Amino acid sequence: MTAGPEASTGAPGTAPAPPPRGAAGRLVERLLPARLGTGFRWVLASSWSTNLGDGLLLAAGPLLVASRTDDPFLVALAALLTWLPPLLFGLWAGVLTDRLDRRRLVVTVNLVRVGVLAALAAAVALDAAPIAVVLAALFLVATAETFADNTFSALVPTLVARDDLAIANARMQTAFIALNQLAGPPLGAALFAVGHAWPVAADALLVAAGVALVARVRLPERAPDHERSHVLADVAEGVRWVWHHAAVRTLVLTILIFNVTFGAAFSVLVLYAQERLGLGEVGYGLLTTTQAIGGLAGIAAYGWLTARVSLANLLRVGLVIETLTHLALALTTQAWLALGIFFVFGAHAFVWGATSVTVRQRAVPHRLQGRVGSVNLVGVFGGLVLGAGIGGALAQRYGVTAPFWFAFAGSAVFVVLIWRQLRHVAHADEQDAPAG
Numbered sequence: 001m002t003a004g005p006e007a008s009t010g011a012p013g014t015a016p017a018p019p020p021r022g023a024a025g026r027l028v029e030r031l032l033p034a035r036l037g038t039g040f041r042w043v044l045a046s047s048w049s050t051n052l053g054d055g056l057l058l059a060a061g062p063l064l065v066a067s068r069t070d071d072p073f074l075v076a077l078a079a080l081l082t083w084l085p086p087l088l089f090g091l092w093a094g095v096l097t098d099r100l101d102r103r104r105l106v107v108t109v110n111l112v113r114v115g116v117l118a119a120l121a122a123a124v125a126l127d128a129a130p131i132a133v134v135l136a137a138l139f140l141v142a143t144a145e146t147f148a149d150n151t152f153s154a155l156v157p158t159l160v161a162r163d164d165l166a167i168a169n170a171r172m173q174t175a176f177i178a179l180n181q182l183a184g185p186p187l188g189a190a191l192f193a194v195g196h197a198w199p200v201a202a203d204a205l206l207v208a209a210g211v212a213l214v215a216r217v218r219l220p221e222r223a224p225d226h227e228r229s230h231v232l233a234d235v236a237e238g239v240r241w242v243w244h245h246a247a248v249r250t251l252v253l254t255i256l257i258f259n260v261t262f263g264a265a266f267s268v269l270v271l272y273a274q275e276r277l278g279l280g281e282v283g284y285g286l287l288t289t290t291q292a293i294g295g296l297a298g299i300a301a302y303g304w305l306t307a308r309v310s311l312a313n314l315l316r317v318g319l320v321i322e323t324l325t326h327l328a329l330a331l332t333t334q335a336w337l338a339l340g341i342f343f344v345f346g347a348h349a350f351v352w353g354a355t356s357v358t359v360r361q362r363a364v365p366h367r368l369q370g371r372v373g374s375v376n377l378v379g380v381f382g383g384l385v386l387g388a389g390i391g392g393a394l395a396q397r398y399g400v401t402a403p404f405w406f407a408f409a410g411s412a413v414f415v416v417l418i419w420r421q422l423r424h425v426a427h428a429d430e431q432d433a434p435a436g
Contacts, residue, residue, distance in 0.1 A: 032044070032171065033164075033167070035161070035164060036159075036160055036164055036167070036168055036171075037159055037160065039159045039217045039218065039219070040156070040159045040160055040168060042213050042214060042216045042217045043152070043155055043156070043159065043213075043214060043217055044171055044172065044175065045213045046106075046209075046210040046211075046213035046214035047152065047172055047175040047176075047210070048175045048179060049206045049207070049209045049210040049213060050110065050148075050206060050207050050210035051175045051176055051179040051180040051184070052179040052180070052183065052184050052187075052206050053184075053202065053203040053204075053205075053206030053207045053210070054145070054180050054184065054203070055179055055180040055181065055182075055183060055184010055185055055187070055188060056184050056185075056187060056188035056191065056199045056202055056203045056206070057117075057141070057188060057199065057200070057203045058180065058181075058184055058185050058188065059184070059185035059186070059188035059189040059192070059199070060188040060189070060191065060192045060196075060199035060200060060203075061078065061082070061138055062078065062079075063189065063192045063196075064124070064134055064192070064196060064200070065078040065131065065134055065135070065138075067196060068129070068130065068131040068134055069131045074131055074135070077135065078134075078135055078138060081135055081138055081139040081142065082138055082139075082142045083142075083381055083384060083385055084139070084142070085139065085142045085143040085145070085146040086146045086377050086378065086380070086381040087378060087381050087382060087385065088143075089143060089146050089147070090146060090150065090374045090375075090377040090378040090381070091235045091238070091239075091371070091374050091375070091378060092231065092235070092374075093146050093147040093150040093151070093370070093374050093377075094150060094235070094238055094370040094371035094372070094373060094374025094375070094377075095231050095234040095235055095238075095370070095371060095374075096147065096151075096370070097147075097150055097151045097154050097369070097370020097371070097373070097374070098154075098234065098238075098367055098368060098369065098370040098371050099234070101219070102151050102154055102155055102158065102219065102370075103155070103214060103215070103217050103218075103219055105147065105151045106148055106151050106152055106155070106211075106214050107211050107214060107215055109144045109145075109147040109148045109151070110144070110148050110207050110208075110210060110211045110214075111208075111211055112140075112144045113141055113144040113145065113148070113204075113207050114204050114207050114208045114211065116137055116140045116141050116144070117137075117141060117200055117201075117203050117204035117207065118201070118204045119137070120133070120134070120137040120200050121197045121200040121201035121204060122197075124196050124197040124200060125195075125196075125197035125201075146377070149377075150370060150373050150374050150377055151370065153357070153369075153373050154369040154370045154373060155214075155217070155219075156168050156169065156172065156361065157361040157362075157364075157366070157369060158219055158220065158366065158369075159217070159219070162362055165358045165361050165362060166302075166306050166311075166354065166355070166358045167302075167303065169354045169357045169358050169361070170299060170302045170303070170354045173295075173299065173350055173353060173354045174296075174299050177292055177295035177296060177299065177346075177350060178292075178295075178296060178299075181288070181291075181292040181295065182289065182292035182293070182295075182296070187199075188203075234371065235371065237368070237371065238368055238370075238371025238372055238374065238375055239371075239375055241364075241368055241371070241372060242372055242375050245363065246421075247359075247363060247421075248360060248363055248364065248372065250418060250421045250422070251356060251359060251360060251376075252375060252376050252379050253379075253418075254319070254414070254418060254422075255356065255376060255379050255380055255383070256379035256380075256382060256383045257383065257410070257411075257414050258319070258322060258383070258411060258414070259379070259380050259381075259382075259383025259384050259387060260383040260384075260386050260387040260390070260410070261326065261387060261406070261407035261408075261410045261411045261414075262322070262383070262384070262387060262407065263383055263384040263385070263386065263387020263388045263390075263391060264387040264388070264390045264391035264394065264403040264406050264407050264410075265326055265329070265387075265391060265403045265404045265406075265407040266391075267387065267388035267391040267392060267403065268391050268392065268395045268400055268403050269287070271395065271400050272329070272400050272401070272404070273287055273338075275400050276333060276400055276401060277332075277333065277334075277335045277338055278335065279335055283335060286339065287338065287339065287342050288342075290339050290342045290343050290346065291342040291343070291345060291346035291349070292346060293343060293346065294342065294343035294344060294345060294346025294347040294348075294349075294350075295346040295347060295349060295350040297343070297346070297347045298346065298347035298348070298349070298350035298351045299350060301347070301351075302350070302351060302354060305351065306355075311355055311358070311359060312422055312423050314351060314352070314355045315352065315355060315356065315359075315422050316419065316422050318348050318351060318352035318355070319352075319411070319415050319422075320415065321344065321345070321348040322345070322348060322349075322352075322411060323408060323411040323412050323415055324408075325341055325344070325345045325348075326404050326405075326407035326408035326411060327404075327408040328341050329341060329404050330401050330404035330405050330408060360372065360373070360376065390403070390406065391403035391406070394406055
């Protein structure tokens, strides 16, 4: 059902990489096995470049907004505008991913990002970027990123054989954690201190480099396997496929619920760090940095884990870890203990994320990868937005630990309800495909 060895053998974009030479070559082979293909290496290099650029804007964006206004509503609006595009356009992005040439779609929408970022950098440098311009630019960038990310995810199962999807997704997650979450934000803040336009311009250059890299990929040719229909019909087909595929439906529902509980707790994390743990701004940043370092530990251990633990058990253990994370944070008042919790949570988040993506990609037919991925994307951001609203209301009424207690209780109940189904989720690709 997915693009397996038969689908990729001999394809121009998936030819095995040249054999490694010397110590450096052996290191490259260990990190990026030649069997993943040169096409995947170009995709991964593009992901590294764009994720570093996104990481710069992750810090520079809020700083740029705060430099234009001190209105809390406008500051909050900036965050909302970056979360809103996946909810508004996620399903449509899935349709385009499945209808169009995926490489060209990634190139096109990322060129739009480059244009918006370059224009914003110029406006900031010329002191001609009022808050309305900044907010509009952030929304446009987030919209283009929604289309790019959904399509990018669908490239991987096109280029990589089914049995190698776990290691390929692990390498893709490395780019997100190491560059987007760990290296990018502090570098973006440092560039912002030099000049407000610098991190925005650097982001534009890095996304442009990502475009040049992914443009080198040659995908296996595929003929359309269904007649062109109305966009809403294509959206409905993707949603219907998820609904009728029990394992994938369970996986998407789990992602939705756990993003509600995560969003509730972590929406007030900055207040929790200050009021509960007694940490200042530097200490709060240390929490998120520790989480990213935990993610790197998860990356290092992922090959060892998948060789010894079934995907079903990785999913189960991960949900237990996340549930206990909320409980431990609700109970502790010690900053050092919270740092240890965040390290473990970071490792779990990487392992669970890479595993869930692999399971979904194995199960979904090639022609539906974009649409099913977009349903998953809507679940992620829908859960975050709903959870943030719940967390804010609970913290305002009952105190800063209330969202963590809610997250623990909600997660625990849900884990009990789906525990048995998770055994079958990891074998989602063995189920019969629902009628489309």
